[in-house]
Amino acid sequence: MPKELIKGNVAMAEAAIRAGLEAYFGYPITPQTEILEHLARRMPELGRAFVQAESEVAAINMVYGAACTGVRVMSSSSSPGFSLMQEGISYIAGTEVPAVLINVMRGGPGLGNIAPAQSDYYQAVYGGGHGDYHPIVLAPASVQEAIDLTVLSFDLAEKYRNLVFVLADGSVGQMMEPAELPEMRPVLRKDWDWAVNGKGKRERRTLSSIYLNPHEEEVANLHFLKTWQTIQKNEIRYKEYFVEDADIVIVGFGTAGRVALSAVREARQMGIKVGLLRPVSLSPFPFEVLEELAGRASAFLVVEMNMGQMLNDVQLAVKGRVPVEFYGRPGGIVPFPNEIMAEIQRMSTTKLSVVRDPRVAWLERMTS
Numbered sequence: 001m002p003k004e005l006i007k008g009n010v011a012m013a014e015a016a017i018r019a020g021l022e023a024y025f026g027y028p029i030t031p032q033t034e035i036l037e038h039l040a041r042r043m044p045e046l047g048r049a050f051v052q053a054e055s056e057v058a059a060i061n062m063v064y065g066a067a068c069t070g071v072r073v074m075s076s077s078s079s080p081g082f083s084l085m086q087e088g089i090s091y092i093a094g095t096e097v098p099a100v101l102i103n104v105m106r107g108g109p110g111l112g113n114i115a116p117a118q119s120d121y122y123q124a125v126y127g128g129g130h131g132d133y134h135p136i137v138l139a140p141a142s143v144q145e146a147i148d149l150t151v152l153s154f155d156l157a158e159k160y161r162n163l164v165f166v167l168a169d170g171s172v173g174q175m176m177e178p179a180e181l182p183e184m185r186p187v188l189r190k191d192w193d194w195a196v197n198g199k200g201k202r203e204r205r206t207l208s209s210i211y212l213n214p215h216e217e218e219v220a221n222l223h224f225l226k227t228w229q230t231i232q233k234n235e236i237r238y239k240e241y242f243v244e245d246a247d248i249v250i251v252g253f254g255t256a257g258r259v260a261l262s263a264v265r266e267a268r269q270m271g272i273k274v275g276l277l278r279p280v281s282l283s284p285f286p287f288e289v290l291e292e293l294a295g296r297a298s299a300f301l302v303v304e305m306n307m308g309q310m311l312n313d314v315q316l317a318v319k320g321r322v323p324v325e326f327y328g329r330p331g332g333i334v335p336f337p338n339e340i341m342a343e344i345q346r347m348s349t350t351k352l353s354v355v356r357d358p359r360v361a362w363l364e365r366m367t368s
Helices: 008-018 033-045 056-067 079-084 086-095 121-125 143-160 170-174 214-234 254-269 287-294 310-318 337-349 359-367
Strands: 004-007 023-026 049-052 073-077 099-105 136-138 163-169 176-179 238-241 248-251 274-279 281-283 299-304 324-328
Touching: 004 008, 008 033, 008 073, 008 099, 008 143, 008 163, 008 170, 008 176, 023 033, 023 056, 033 049, 049 056, 056 073, 056 079, 056 086, 056 099, 073 079, 079 086, 079 099, 079 121, 086 163, 099 143, 099 170, 121 163, 121 281, 136 143, 143 163, 143 170, 143 176, 143 214, 163 170, 163 254, 170 254, 238 254, 248 254, 248 337, 254 274, 254 299, 254 337, 274 287, 287 299, 287 310, 299 310, 299 337, 310 324, 324 337, 324 359
Parallel strands: 023 049, 023 073, 073 099, 099 163, 136 163, 248 274, 248 299, 299 324
Antiparallel strands: 004 176, 136 281, 238 274
């Protein structure tokens, strides 16, 4: 299909429709409202369910109910709205039903602002709701990737009966780029052997996240963990650029990773051996890839639009074998390539050492 100029939020909404989305429940919040607006028009046109709920709390519980019937269901929000959904998200995880959620992140904490940020990493990757569960988290860096990952998210949710989050920062949601949308898939209602469907000839089914017997709860948790270990084996995704001979490896996701690539290309032209690893799946995280790179590179630079959340995972992977530096822009500020280029030049001309928390030196440089 030919490419068309399309905004990230609209692209994700239309991609979800073409992936077979049957029901959407959401609430408007900047910078993701265009997702809801697009679906408000398109879903009724196609005879599919659309509800603007009275709140994010209501929306996620509607998602929960629809997910139990086995339909392809989705919601979307932005950082504070996503926080309101956490209890319902945990119920969905505990019931082991598939659902897709898009979080177009904004500056925080608190109500924050409507500028792009990446400060929901902890909340998404480590499960902001209560209990033991692991969502799949995918982070696009372009409009095309946002389309592709949205389509993929429905397939992964159903394959593993798991929550899948598309974690897009506000830049990805608001930017316009040429991109190719997929063909429209037919909506095929699958007769899942676990789904509920009301009255019928077959035996009644019930779904719940309540395990009053602690032993049964433990068994359920161990089952969830086995599923997660399978996901870890099969669903790690990342992009590599110029890492084959890199002395310095930059690690960044989403927009931060995309901006870093511009700096990497400039540094390469100057003869500095620097590469980029851009995680696409934040959960499961490419620990083994980073561990392997740590055996070849002399240092890492983690670039994020927050105060260092993915940084901890990079340090876990590197295991203190080489220095890990950090550069972040929190609060809704997008770094420029020249800022990252300055960090590359500093690292290439400075004797670096392994430190427990590289944010200490970063904060001193930011505030001096």
